[in-house]
Amino acid sequence: xxxxxxxxxxxxxxxxxxxxxxxxxxxxxxxxxxxxxxxxxxxxxxxxxxxxxxxxxxxxxxxxxxxxxxxxxxxxxxxxxxxxxxxxxxxxxxxxxxxxxxxxxxxxxxxxxxxxxxxxxxxxxxxxxxxxxxxxxxxxxxxxxxxxxxxxxxxxxxxxxxxxxxxxxxxxxxxxxxxxxxxxxxxxxxxxxxxxxxxxxxxxxxxxxxxxxxxxxxxxxxxxxxxxxxxxxxxxxxxxxxxxxxxxxxxxxxxxxxxxxxxxxxxxxxxxxxxxxxxxxxxxxxxxxxxxxxxxxxxxxxxxxxxxxxxxxxxxxxxxxxxxxxxxxxxxxxxxxxxxxxxxxxxxxxxxxxxxxxxxxxxxxxxxxxxxxxxxxxxxxxxxxxxxxxxxxxxxxxxxxxxxxxxxxxxxxxxxxxxxxxxxxxxxxxxxxxxxxxxxxxxxxxxxxxxxxxxxxxxxxxxxxxxxxxxxxxxxxxxxxxxxxxxxxxxxxxxxxxxxxxxxxxxxxxxxxxxxxxxxxxxxxxxxxxxxxxxxxxxxxxxxxxxxxxxxxxxxxxxxxxxxxxxxxxxxxxxxxxxxxxxxxxxxxxxxxxxxxxxxxxxxxxxxxxxxxxxxxxxxxxxxxxxxxxxxxxxxxxxxxxxxxxxxxxxxxxxxxxxxxxxxxxxxxxxxxxx
Numbered sequence: 001x002x003x004x005x006x007x008x009x010x011x012x013x014x015x016x017x018x019x020x021x022x023x024x025x026x027x028x029x030x031x032x033x034x035x036x037x038x039x040x041x042x043x044x045x046x047x048x049x050x051x052x053x054x055x056x057x058x059x060x061x062x063x064x065x066x067x068x069x070x071x072x073x074x075x076x077x078x079x080x081x082x083x084x085x086x087x088x089x090x091x092x093x094x095x096x097x098x099x100x101x102x103x104x105x106x107x108x109x110x111x112x113x114x115x116x117x118x119x120x121x122x123x124x125x126x127x128x129x130x131x132x133x134x135x136x137x138x139x140x141x142x143x144x145x146x147x148x149x150x151x152x153x154x155x156x157x158x159x160x161x162x163x164x165x166x167x168x169x170x171x172x173x174x175x176x177x178x179x180x181x182x183x184x185x186x187x188x189x190x191x192x193x194x195x196x197x198x199x200x201x202x203x204x205x206x207x208x209x210x211x212x213x214x215x216x217x218x219x220x221x222x223x224x225x226x227x228x229x230x231x232x233x234x235x236x237x238x239x240x241x242x243x244x245x246x247x248x249x250x251x252x253x254x255x256x257x258x259x260x261x262x263x264x265x266x267x268x269x270x271x272x273x274x275x276x277x278x279x280x281x282x283x284x285x286x287x288x289x290x291x292x293x294x295x296x297x298x299x300x301x302x303x304x305x306x307x308x309x310x311x312x313x314x315x316x317x318x319x320x321x322x323x324x325x326x327x328x329x330x331x332x333x334x335x336x337x338x339x340x341x342x343x344x345x346x347x348x349x350x351x352x353x354x355x356x357x358x359x360x361x362x363x364x365x366x367x368x369x370x371x372x373x374x375x376x377x378x379x380x381x382x383x384x385x386x387x388x389x390x391x392x393x394x395x396x397x398x399x400x401x402x403x404x405x406x407x408x409x410x411x412x413x414x415x416x417x418x419x420x421x422x423x424x425x426x427x428x429x430x431x432x433x434x435x436x437x438x439x440x441x442x443x444x445x446x447x448x449x450x451x452x453x454x455x456x457x458x459x460x461x462x463x464x465x466x467x468x469x470x471x472x473x474x475x476x477x478x479x480x481x482x483x484x485x486x487x488x489x490x491x492x493x494x495x496x497x498x499x500x501x502x503x504x505x506x507x508x509x510x511x512x513x514x515x516x517x518x519x520x521x522x523x524x525x526x527x528x529x530x531x532x533x534x535x536x537x538x539x540x541x542x543x544x545x546x547x548x549x550x551x552x553x554x555x556x557x558x559x560x561x562x563x564x565x566x567x568x569x570x571x572x573x574x575x576x577x578x579x580x581x582x583x584x585x586x587x588x589x590x591x592x593x594x595x596x597x598x599x600x601x602x603x604x605x606x607x608x609x610x611x612x613x614x615x616x617x618x619x620x621x622x623x624x625x626x627x628x629x630x631x632x633x634x635x636x637x638x639x640x641x642x643x644x645x646x647x648x649x650x651x652x653x654x655x656x657x658x659x660x661x662x663x664x665x666x667x668x669x670x671x672x673x674x675x
Contacts, residue, residue, distance in 0.1 A: 144179030237398025270537025342373030
């Protein structure tokens, strides 16, 4: 590509480049091209400009990448520009031998693209299970010997990765000694940090403690004993298996042994943190953790988000707490650990003090984290090839269901095992599989939603309390596998908005006067951005209600106490009301970003439970290839949100297809013992 020289005349430039020159008004446009190379570049000069402007066609850009990387963008449309640029840099800057540049570029592009797909490394033994065309084409004909042939300037060897050994020079890529796994340097460091710290914690043994086993099932006994005698305890179980009850027992016993312990609670999201604390306090204050009423005054006043716990803020370059400045605590309990990605888990472990204990709670079978890694699932694996090596895995599995109806639990277990659920599991009075057989007709889920929200509006008209209205709404939820499309959250919300009172665009802050006229009591809303000042967090669900504040000197018959919010359909102000220790009514002008929430994605529902769930899945199994999110884990998570009743709206073959497709996350954590 010729250099940009503003001093060269248009005619001279056209002559040298063998180009065509044309005029449009007072501007001069010169275009040169090469059919063999497939590029075209245009030089445009306008009067009064400082110099010519350059315009390269997209075809030229794509072919330029091809010539420098030997990876054609048109053959890999899923590749991002970042993947191509990274591969280009590795191949042209770090590989001296021209013969090896094509292979290096393909491997670098594949490693970068794998991270985009939420994998923390590239596993040459596993990637074919993903059925990802881009990876299949990039890696076609390449094997471990290709990885091992990468020069040391581009790729270091992870010798003794399991022992936390150094990766060597700060190369952009790191490979295992046998060439079967390839990491980006940053994510190798994250895995290395997690592996090293986890093994250190797992090796630490604390004095044995006598545990009162009354009221505990076998899994809960193991969990309590592990948490009291190890510095790391990983407790996994589905909804209703008693994770909160178990951790309440653990905290009670720890505080009885040492009342001065500093215990902190945390979760990946503000919504999960609040729910964790409410559940824990409910159990502790009820005395059910031990059979007696423990003193909860020593518990922290709130649970943190992981970001706030570590001091990670938007405009700060690094966490406040890290390996050089450890967290001031003795015990850290992290709920919803399945949502924690690899970088965050590495930061948690780095900031944990040497004497600290870590208790991880979660469901290993739920959806994996939104970002890269499936850390909880890896930490729940034992055996010599696990992250723990020869150490006994400090893992307790809770399997006895104490809450949801057996029919729902049976279906969840069959799906989780990858088996095809039979008719008895899908149509038994508790679970109902609905197949839409009338194209163009109103879907069956529409009637369920209409009945629920009409009943809600009637309760508003009857001046039910705000608390009761919020509880009533929390008993029913439409869940979707997808965000877009007619069977996705966006399509269903739009349809219900039209049915119940007009279209409501996703709002941020104060709606206009015209928008407020279309709002009506009973609209469900979901917060989509954290607001720490008002204690509203991404994922919090509320209702738009006509409310009036009752003050201490103005008690009413329907007042929830000496002060609070009551329904007033005549003189009340429409506000977004949220549950809590006491209901909160927020003016729209004070709201963070929010949207209507008749339907939620299964991802957003993680950690929640409803009496009845209506799960809306695609009506055509052929859509599976277009939506990789349609997996066994998503189906299992949606099923286990229901406590008493479950309707699954899915086309023929969809449930079976989702059951057969499991989430695969390529990771090196489970292979650290072999380097």
